[in-house]
Amino acid sequence: MQIFQDKQSLLQALQEIKAEEKSIGFVPTMGALHDGHIALVRSALRVTDKVVVSIFVNPTQFNTASDLDKYPRTLEADIALLKKEGDIFVFAPAVSDIYPEEDLFAPFDLEGIDLVMEGKFRPGHFQGVVHVVRNLFLIVQPQKAFFGLKDFQQVAVIRLMTKKLSLPIEIIACAIERAPNGLALSSRNLRLTESQKEDALILFQTLEFLKKLTRDFSPAVSREKAIEFFKKGKLELEYLELVSGETLEALDQNWSADSTCCIAAFCGEVRLIDTTPL
Ligand code: AMP
Numbered sequence: 001m002q003i004f005q006d007k008q009s010l011l012q013a014l015q016e017i018k019a020e021e022k023s024i025g026f027v028p029t030m031g032a033l034h035d036g037h038i039a040l041v042r043s044a045l046r047v048t049d050k051v052v053v054s055i056f057v058n059p060t061q062f063n064t065a066s067d068l069d070k071y072p073r074t075l076e077a078d079i080a081l082l083k084k085e086g087d088i089f090v091f092a093p094a095v096s097d098i099y100p101e102e103d104l105f106a107p108f109d110l111e112g113i114d115l116v117m118e119g120k121f122r123p124g125h126f127q128g129v130v131h132v133v134r135n136l137f138l139i140v141q142p143q144k145a146f147f148g149l150k151d152f153q154q155v156a157v158i159r160l161m162t163k164k165l166s167l168p169i170e171i172i173a174c175a176i177e178r179a180p181n182g183l184a185l186s187s188r189n190l191r192l193t194e195s196q197k198e199d200a201l202i203l204f205q206t207l208e209f210l211k212k213l214t215r216d217f218s219p220a221v222s223r224e225k226a227i228e229f230f231k232k233g234k235l236e237l238e239y240l241e242l243v244s245g246e247t248l249e250a251l252d253q254n255w256s257a258d259s260t261c262c263i264a265a266f267c268g269e270v271r272l273i274d275t276t277p278l
Helices: 007-019 035-047 065-070 075-083 125-140 149-164 187-191 194-199 201-211 219-230
Strands: 002-004 024-029 050-055 089-091 144-148 170-174 236-244 259-267 270-277
Touching (some): 002 007, 007 050, 007 125, 024 125, 035 050, 035 144, 035 170, 050 125, 144 149, 149 259, 149 270, 187 270, 201 219, 201 259, 219 236
Parallel strands (some): 024 050, 024 144, 050 089, 144 170
Antiparallel strands (some): 236 259, 259 270
16 A cells, blocks of 8 residues: 655656556545445445545535534544555645645536535535545546445536536446444544434434335425424434435425435534435
8 A cells, every 4th residue: 555645746656557557446535434435445446456545634615614623534544444455545635735826726517406405504515525526536537436325415516527527537426334223434423422323323214214105105295204203313404305316306296216315414513414215
């Protein structure tokens, strides 16, 4: 495994990989790695010759300074985990490497898919995501990039950005990794107490509850029943939406072939999200 803390040294090493005509797989992360991230890394290792994992807590996608400050940073443990997976390039750059002064980036038209759900509650979040992922793509220039469906809306945004910029990068979406009890793995879980982790199970339980409703009820009625179920738990709901997986448009009377539920809630001060296809 090799660790690169500046852009120039990574670019140099990648040049050699490209000269050998090897394919590059890219897994962008914000660190505090868990089995969800590792599943992406393993998918990348299976189908590309050299895997680059970036570890960069991106300031432009946070809405509050305190959320950014409190985001877990565990670089040494992350490196130890990745070492076990194989001969990986780890890219842990400084902010100035990702956002140089001459960075030309203007807010991007994401056709409104950045304004619903996460976008509605975290204004500007997806512009920050698009900005960092574009800049990372321009540095790494992978053939394939791997993203988790835990961040369902993010995958849709990245696909649209890649298409609009005509980048020759295949976006590969990987399934959500969960703890045995169903809790979706997340770096933010590190900030939960044991009893909050129990409380947070209501997210998964609500998604499971919802799956049973789809045959008998419309999306509108199912949504109401799911919200009622969720409110029996201790979390504070931000949104629970039933959307078409492709357009992210809210479903009302009819289900679509790719109906998806996305949910966000606060467990104490920690904001958690979860999702499922229905
Ligand atoms: P993050 O470090 O939270 O920005 O996540 C980096 C990548 O890992 C994103 O593509 C996430 O969607 C993905 N990811 C995070 N948690 C999970 C999970 N539980 N299962 C699968 N992928 C995940």
